[in-house]
Amino acid sequence: MNSPEAAETRRRRGRPAAGDPERVALLALRRFASHGYESTTMEAVADLAGIGRRTLFRYFPSKPDLVWGGMEPVVERMHRVLDSPGADESTRDVIARAMSESLDLDPDTLEATRLRLRLMASDPALIAFGVLRLTASRDLLAEFLGRRLGADASELRVRVVADAISSANFSALLWWATNRDDDDPAAASVEALDALLGLHLP
Structure with a gap:
């Protein structure tokens, strides 16, 4: 057999x-x-x-x-980092650490994550199904950025930046699953974060 x-x-x-x-x-x-x-x-x-x-x-x-299961532990780990940043950590470093720690996965979870993301990348309807689930990490980022900026999490500038970072993170993970064979999805997320923060349009 x-x-x-x-x-x-x-x-x-x-x-x-x-x-x-x-x-x-x-x-x-x-x-x-x-x-x-x-x-x-x-x-x-x-x-x-x-x-x-x-x-x-x-x-x-x-x-x-x-396909969309397994997000809760990732969001919980991100929550812990964003709620308790180091006193001297920059905003970028806190978000990068939240991404890295939330994506610190055991081998089975890493395999499941790659398979999930590959399937999502091949089926836009699956992405549409889970859009509301992505708002959990977006809302955490908005709350964190609001505290850092001394602003309400619902303000336009806070929500736009949180949306941009959350979208960049998800896009990076889809790209990692379909373009890389390494076991470090967090590296792609942090790379996307830095690309977004360093973006200067003509």
Whole structure:
């Protein structure tokens, strides 16, 4: 038995997916990559993970939710950095550190992140599905920038800068997933941050 399904069965026996939504998501993302997103049903994912359909839909109400899962820990780590910056850190350095620490991923999460981003990059509808989820990091940045600038987070200049940084970060991650083979997505995010902050248009 050397098929992809057999390999996944062996992995499943070594580390049960039941009770582990992140593991379920990784198995699903591998299946999407090998068999196609549209052609993979939620029933196939449940079977692959060795769980019931009800359990799967409790973890992830839809296939797009499977793709967009896993953002909460990233946002939480970013939150911790932005809420407790070093006394002497510049605004740029705090944001760069927030990006780096939020993207400090274990091997399985790194694989899942790359697969998620590659799938998003190939399907604009998936990006549209998750746009509201991106506002969590944007809002954190706006609150941080507001504190740094002595302004309200809802002010135009604060919101525009927060939107620009958040968009640059997401764009950099999509680019990393499809153009680089390294294990350092944060490097692409920080590179994009510096490109944005150093931009001088004629």
